[in-house]
Amino acid sequence: MEETLLNLRASVNAFLSQFEPILLIFYPLLALFISWILHFSFCFLQEHGLRATFLGFLMSLAKLIPGVRKYIENEKQKVVEKLQSGSKSGRDSWQTELPKVxxxxxxIEMMEKEKGKDVVWQGRCSGTVYIGGSQSEGHFSLTNEAYSMFSHTNPLHLDVFPSVARFEWEVVAMTSALLGSKETASGGQVCGNMTSGGTESILLAVKSSRDYMKVKKGISKPEMIISESTHSAYDKAAQYxxxxxxxxxxxxxxQADVKGIRRFINGNTILIVGSAPGFPHGIIDPIEELGELASSFGIxxxxxxxxxxxxLPFARKLGYPIPPFDFSVEGVTSISADVxxxxxxxxxxxxxxxxxxxxxxxQFVAVTEWSGGLYVSPTIAGSRPGGLIAGAWxxxxSLGQEGYLENTREIMEVSKRIQKGIKDIPELYIVGRPDMTIVxxxxxxxxxxxVNDIMSSKGWHLNALQKPSSIHICVTLQHVPIVxxxxxxxxxxxxxxxxxxGPISGGLAPVYGAAEKMPDRGTVHELLVSYMDGTC
Known part of the structure; x- marks a missing residue:
């Protein structure tokens, strides 16, 4: 028996030896493939968690079945049509080509007619329009007049429009002075530019950090770390x-989990992000701790x-317990602030x-080999509306220190009243401890x-949130008289x-609820893209 087994083993070895040259090539490739699969799986698990990874895998398999995939597509289309139902109505009469003179x-009359179809936003929108009260009419008149006066200007042409160049410089200098810079832009280091909004400011900060760290550390495969509460503009920056x-x-x-963020830092990390406050819950991240973390890793x-x-600068002056949040914190390399x-x-x-x-x-893009001449631009846009810069200036x-201080006093008081009012409703709870004007x-x-659907039927426009399921109101001056x-x-x-x-007729509660609970986030992604594709 033993001799038989030895003979069999010898025969098998002889057979396998014939394939040894092939196996010598195949094994490394197989090992590389398995290594890649394990790395991808580990990264996906880190980012999405075990449950989401497993359920996502099952959904991917299910989609391979023709009948299941067709059913999912049909259900997705129903949701998209429900979301688009309001935005597509009346498009048959929209202009599709140039009219006669x-x-x-x-x-103007046509524009006034269309304006009359807009939602009545005065007082009932979360955020959106921040001016309000008795000062609004005069303030709108001032900024509109300033815009009109400089509506033809373009800071791309500094030699032609030095006026708006000065306005931009001064807006940047005044803002940096508010946010921890002890020196003005003329004599100190803090510097910056005006942009079209928070998203562009974020995109530029991320792009500048990426290129700076490439020069400083030679990072060619950049990574950045944010928390779940960080604005979605960083996802856009990552994709771009x-x-x-x-x-x-x-x-x-x-708040941003400092220990959790630290675990993700590696040799390719270029940037970490903190919010003051985060958009969803109005809570300030531990900026000092994050600054120490960034400094210790040189990112x-x-x-x-x-x-x-x-x-926040004015809330601190009013005595609110506002933790450090600006350039006074060591490690902060960039800041975005919406005027x-x-x-x-x-x-x-x-x-x-x-x-x-x-x-x-x-941040800058300079081009030396264009036949159109030498070109350099500071922001994503080349031409920029000088009228907006003039309006911000x-x-x-016009408001000055006193104006902003008084505005902050009013909106902070209203946000505290709203917090107290919500606490008095037994069925509700406040998410975290808001630091500012978002509740x-x-x-x-x-x-x-x-609840959000019914509030919408009463004319309120609040923001639906997830993780956890909640809604928020971003308090503005509009809310002061109607809290x-x-x-x-x-x-x-x-x-x-x-x-x-049970959902009210025409409400979006089922859509919001299903989107948050749906394990296959790829399907949610497809829903959002399909919705946007049909509305713009």
Whole structure:
């Protein structure tokens, strides 16, 4: 028996030896393939978690079955059509080609007719329009006049329009002085530019950080780390600039998890991000701890002050316990702050700031070999509307320290009143501890998205959130005189949902709820893209 086994083993070895040259080539390729699969799986698990990875895998397999895939596509189309139902109505009469010449008066009348179809936003929108009260009419008149006066200007041509170049310089200098710069742009290091909004400011900060770290550390496969509460503009930046993005869950206080972020830092990390405050819950991330982390690893650290830039400095002066959030924190390399939010400038104005010129240089694009001449541009846009820069300058000059201080006092007081009013509603809870003027709230007893639908039917336009399911209101000056109206309508809406559970007719609660719970995030992604493709 033993001899038979030895003979069999010898025969097998002889057979396999014939394939040895092939196996010597195949084994390394197989090992490389398995290594790649394991690396991809590990990265996916890190980013999405075990449950989401497993369910996503099952959904991918299910889609391979023709009948299942067709069913999913049909259901997806139903959701898209429901989402688009309002935005597509009336498009049959839209202009599709150039008309015959019309008089100026006729054109204005057509525009006034269309404006009349807009939602009545005064007082009932979360964020959106930040000016309000008795000052709004005069403020709009001022910024509109400033825009009109410089509507023909373009800061791309500095030699032709030095006026708007000065306005931009001064807006940047005044903003940097608010945000921790002890020196002005003329004598110090903090510098920056105006942009079209928070997203462009963020895109530029990410692009500059990427290119700066490539020069400083030779990083050619850049990665950046954000938390779940960080604005989606960073996802856009990651896609635009080919940067690997790691999204880390927030901690129990709904802040950026410093320890969690630290675990993702590696030799390719170029940037970490903190928000002051985060858009979903109005909570300030631990900026000092994140600054120390960035400094210890020698990487860039961007602070998103798009919402807080023109509130937090004044809230601190009013005595609110505002933690450090700006360039006074060591490690902060860039900041974004929107002037068109609480700065009360015309829409389309933001500022991106850098700790020094060495970083900002990487924001610029310079072209030397174009037949059209030498070209250099500071921002994503080449031509820029000088009228918006002039409008922002006019807003900041007219309001001054006293104006912003008084505005902050009013909106901070209103946000505290709203927090107290929500706490008095037993079915609701506040998400975390808001630091500023955003108040997010959810419920363990009723469907919060149904509450949102009913609030919408009463004319309120709030923001639906996920992780956890909740909604928020971003308090502006519009809400100062009607805060009690909001709390009354909220109490009534909660009562209605509690007594009549189930989605209201025409509401979007089922869509929001299904989107949050759907394990296959790829399908949710497809829904969003299909919705946008049909509405713009």
């Amino acid at each position: 019309r008089s100026g008066r006729e054109v 600039f080919n940067i690997k993005l790691w999204r880390v869950p927030v901690n129990k206080e709904f 860039c650290f961007h602070v998103d002050l798009c919402l807080g830039g023109f509130v 068109h939010k609480y700065g009360l400038a015309p829409k389309g104005t933001s500022v991106v700031l850098y700790r020094n010129h060495e970083i900002r240089k990487h 006019a807003a900041m000059m 997010a709230f959810g419920s363990n007893d009723i469907n919060i998205f149904e 009690e109206d909001f709390l009354r309508d909220l109490r009534e809406s909660v009562k209605t949902v509690k007594e009549n559970p």
